[in-house]
Amino acid sequence: MLQPVTTAAIAVALILTTQQAAAQVYSCTVGDRKVYQSTPCEAGGRPVELYVPAPADKxxxxxxxxxxxxYIQRxxxxxxESERIVDQRAREAVASREAKxxxxxxxxxxxxxxFNREVIIGMTESDVRDAWGRPLEINRSQHKSGEYRERWVYKRDGKRQYVYLVNGKVTGRN
Incomplete structure (x- = not known):
């Protein structure tokens, strides 16, 4: 029975000693300056009492x-506003990169x-000529909306094939 009480007493004594040692501060004069340190300046020096308020609950x-x-609101x-601008610029940079x-x-x-001698939607007139060469004939018309429409006629593999262009871009073929 005596053993637990002795161990508890030793633990409490160690805690109190540690707390007391941690709170000791010594004031010394070095040259013309006053300094504070955790060890005595000379043998038998006495610690300085410092007031440290307890932390507030609120x-x-x-x-x-x-x-x-x-001022704080501004x-x-x-x-x-700076964060909004940075976010906007980041979105624009991502959109630009994705578009590229x-x-x-x-x-x-x-x-x-x-390279494979194919015609696909989105090609320009020049791209079509690079893929299939010059057409046998070109039928042109202008739509009332102002679009220029063309039908290029080719003879490939013994049959007629058509490429349809609107304003110089391929929109379809058969």
């Missing part, structure tokens, strides 16, 4: 004057189609 409730409140508004990637993919498809 933060202090400060009331701000109107000028300070307006700063918060500027921070939100789509355009490059389209160019790659057209280059591949020309």
């Amino acid at each position: 933060p202090a409730n400060h009331t701000l004057d109107d000028h300070t409140q307006r 700063r918060e508004h500027k921070a939100r 990637e789509r355009e490059q993919a389209r160019k790659d498809r057209i280059t591949s189609a020309k």
